[in-house]
Amino acid sequence: MYRNGKVWANLPFGSIQLEPWLIFENKTQFHEVFRDFCVQEGFAVSVDYADNYRYTARCLISDCNWRIHAAVLVDKVSWAIKKLEGEHRTCGRLEENPMVYSAWLCRQLRQDLEANPETPVESLQRMCLERFKIQVKLRLFYKVKCLAREQIHGGFVESYAILPKYAEMIKATNPGSYALITWTDNGVNGERVLEWLQTHYRDDGAHLSGYYKGIMLTAVGIDGNNEIFVIAYGLVDTESIKSWSYFFRNLRHLFAQNGCQKEYWTFISDRMRGVEPALFEVFPRATRRVCCQHLYSNCKTAGWSGTEFHKLFWIAANAYNEYVYDKAMSKIKKYDAAAFEYMTNIEEQWTRHKFDRVVCCDHNTTNFVESFNSFTKDNRDMPVFTLLEGIN
Numbered sequence: 001m002y003r004n005g006k007v008w009a010n011l012p013f014g015s016i017q018l019e020p021w022l023i024f025e026n027k028t029q030f031h032e033v034f035r036d037f038c039v040q041e042g043f044a045v046s047v048d049y050a051d052n053y054r055y056t057a058r059c060l061i062s063d064c065n066w067r068i069h070a071a072v073l074v075d076k077v078s079w080a081i082k083k084l085e086g087e088h089r090t091c092g093r094l095e096e097n098p099m100v101y102s103a104w105l106c107r108q109l110r111q112d113l114e115a116n117p118e119t120p121v122e123s124l125q126r127m128c129l130e131r132f133k134i135q136v137k138l139r140l141f142y143k144v145k146c147l148a149r150e151q152i153h154g155g156f157v158e159s160y161a162i163l164p165k166y167a168e169m170i171k172a173t174n175p176g177s178y179a180l181i182t183w184t185d186n187g188v189n190g191e192r193v194l195e196w197l198q199t200h201y202r203d204d205g206a207h208l209s210g211y212y213k214g215i216m217l218t219a220v221g222i223d224g225n226n227e228i229f230v231i232a233y234g235l236v237d238t239e240s241i242k243s244w245s246y247f248f249r250n251l252r253h254l255f256a257q258n259g260c261q262k263e264y265w266t267f268i269s270d271r272m273r274g275v276e277p278a279l280f281e282v283f284p285r286a287t288r289r290v291c292c293q294h295l296y297s298n299c300k301t302a303g304w305s306g307t308e309f310h311k312l313f314w315i316a317a318n319a320y321n322e323y324v325y326d327k328a329m330s331k332i333k334k335y336d337a338a339a340f341e342y343m344t345n346i347e348e349q350w351t352r353h354k355f356d357r358v359v360c361c362d363h364n365t366t367n368f369v370e371s372f373n374s375f376t377k378d379n380r381d382m383p384v385f386t387l388l389e390g391i392n
């Protein structure tokens with residue numbers, strides 16, 4: 001069709017040569033090749049005119065006479081360089097090229113980031129200097145890594161979109177499990193925020209990073225062999241009474257579905273926002289324990305610390321009988337009456353001698369949950385689908 005022209009062919013190792021009547025598949029290809037060319041040659045352009053039909057630009061250096069003009073061809077799809085004139089005589093190479101931006105860098109570094117997503121930004125910077133002889137600001141590489149992650153693992157938005165299918169698959173492939181997805185209207189921008197819950201004692205909120213700043217709520221159980229197992233986890237938009245009661249209601253539903261109508265559960269938590277009222281609403285007869293590690297740090301904040309107090313606190317917390325407990329507490333009363341007051345008035349269970357003997361579990365801290373949390377840490381800034389697959 002264009003007998004006088006030459007169709008652009010990507011040379012895998014060669015440098016880009018532009019010439020008049022070089023023909024491109026479409027506008028996008030022309031712009032990509034042109035940008036690569038500018039970076040390769042070390043100059044930037046100022047655009048005189050650009051739309052869907054034409055593109056005219058000149059060298060950014062004002063006294064340089066280099067010009068390019070390209071336009072769409074009669075088929076209304078292909079593009080061709082129509083004019084290429086002038087020479088960069090005195091321009092010199094731009095060290096920091098404004099033609100370089102995150103999407104361009106992402107395209108160039110995608111393979112490297114796919115092979116090693118943890119490549120430090122400093123290494124990426126060095127790679128760019130070696131390969132393209134360009135200096136790029138470090139902060140741009142953080143954005144590039146995010147972009148690459150989205151391209152490789154699918155976007156955050158797309159990832160949430162496939163959750164309903166994923167929930168169905170979980171239920172089909174794991175008999176006895178439970179998965180539910182509900183939508184809520186986020187008042188701030190009208191965008192729909194997804195709440196997600198899959199299939200039992202300790203509850204904890206772990207913050208997710210990434211595009212949706214959601215929270216992952218988990219219920220972790222501990223069995224007779226002191227082994228932890230994940231009963232349920234849910235992703236919610238914020239940690240609140242509303243999201244915790246949503247989580248507990250579904251937990252209750254899950255127990256019922258598995259034929260368990262037990263009312264007297266024992267929950268241990270860090271006294272986080274929303275947990276208490278929500279738990280009370282859904283499991284009114286449940287026994288509540290509070291993590292002693294957390295309790296101790298509250299005491300420290302209140303000013304009760306030092307080796308003596310630390311020793312007495314843990315004797316009281318770990319006491320298996322009333323005698324040991326009372327002895328430690330009377331010493332605490334002498335140490336500071338306010339501390340004694342505070343510790344005797346804690347509503348939740350915390351000292352072992354008060355624990356129900358039926359519950360064969362004497363944990364008074366939530367340390368066992370930390371191992372689960374550190375396990376999910378690597379996946380927390382991934383799109384939701386990758387995160388859930390990581391947990392499974």
Ligand SMILES: [Zn+2]
Pocket residue numbers: 043059060061064065066087088089091
């Ligand atoms: Zn120039």
